Amino acid sequence: MKYPKLRELVEAIKAVVKGPYTSKFPKNPHVPHPNFRGQVVYDEDKCLGCLACVEACPSNALAFEDIVEGENPPKRVMIHYTDTCIFCGVCVDTCIRETGDTGIVQTNEWELSYFDRADAFETIEKELQLCEFCGAVIGTKDHLVWIAEKLGELSYSNPTLYLSRLKELGLADENISTVYKDDGRSDRVKILCAECRRRTATYPEE
Ligand code: SF4
Ligand code: SF4
Numbered sequence: 001m002k003y004p005k006l007r008e009l010v011e012a013i014k015a016v017v018k019g020p021y022t023s024k025f026p027k028n029p030h031v032p033h034p035n036f037r038g039q040v041v042y043d044e045d046k047c048l049g050c051l052a053c054v055e056a057c058p059s060n061a062l063a064f065e066d067i068v069e070g071e072n073p074p075k076r077v078m079i080h081y082t083d084t085c086i087f088c089g090v091c092v093d094t095c096i097r098e099t100g101d102t103g104i105v106q107t108n109e110w111e112l113s114y115f116d117r118a119d120a121f122e123t124i125e126k127e128l129q130l131c132e133f134c135g136a137v138i139g140t141k142d143h144l145v146w147i148a149e150k151l152g153e154l155s156y157s158n159p160t161l162y163l164s165r166l167k168e169l170g171l172a173d174e175n176i177s178t179v180y181k182d183d184g185r186s187d188r189v190k191i192l193c194a195e196c197r198r199r200t201a202t203y204p205e206e
Pocket of ligand 1: 040056057058059060062080084085086087088090091092093098
């Protein structure tokens with residue numbers, strides 16, 4: 001006959017004294033352990049819409065859609081599909097914002113039943129910044145301002161960044177123009193996508 005190991009014996013005695021480890025869910029609500037990793041949720045105020053988490057998600061539970069046509073202002077919709085999320089927390093670790101101040105956070109929420117799987121998603125919206133020349137999507141306004149603030153005075157080497165910051169502060173003229181015929185130089189002082197920045201910097205083209 002094999003005798004139980006000491007650890008197993010201790011566990012058995014504890015179980016007799018404290019009762020079973022399992023909860024009586026669904027009769028009683030289940031309270032997860034404080035370290036339990038449950039559903040992640042976007043924080044609309046803190047998320048910058050930078051898409052780093054979307055790139056990193058191993059189960060394609062995060063997605064986005066840029067809505068430009070017929071939307072004023074244009075917006076980026078960040079989508080979290082709760083049915084494919086595996087609660088791994090990679091998105092939280094990947095977030096470009098500081099730990100403890102991330103744009104997506106892990107909760108201990110685990111009860112995620114839906115009658116229709118098509119309802120198993122949550123969204124937030126971020127305002128987009130379009131190129132002031134060609135209308136292409138540059139990124140979200142919050143992301144550009146965040147980068148400008150991170151760079152500080154270095155952001156003044158990039159008109160797209162410093163103008164985003166100044167417009168956020170209400171300190172930039174929305175309609176910068178010149179009375180001189182300047183071969184497009186005034187176009188440089190605009191919020192531009194990379195292609196238009198290149199074209200205005202090398203203007204006039206052959
Ligand atoms: S917790 Fe994991 S699976 Fe869920 S959205 Fe974040 S990275 Fe994707
Ligand atoms: S700020 Fe964080 S949560 Fe928001 S899109 Fe970027 S990485 Fe994702």
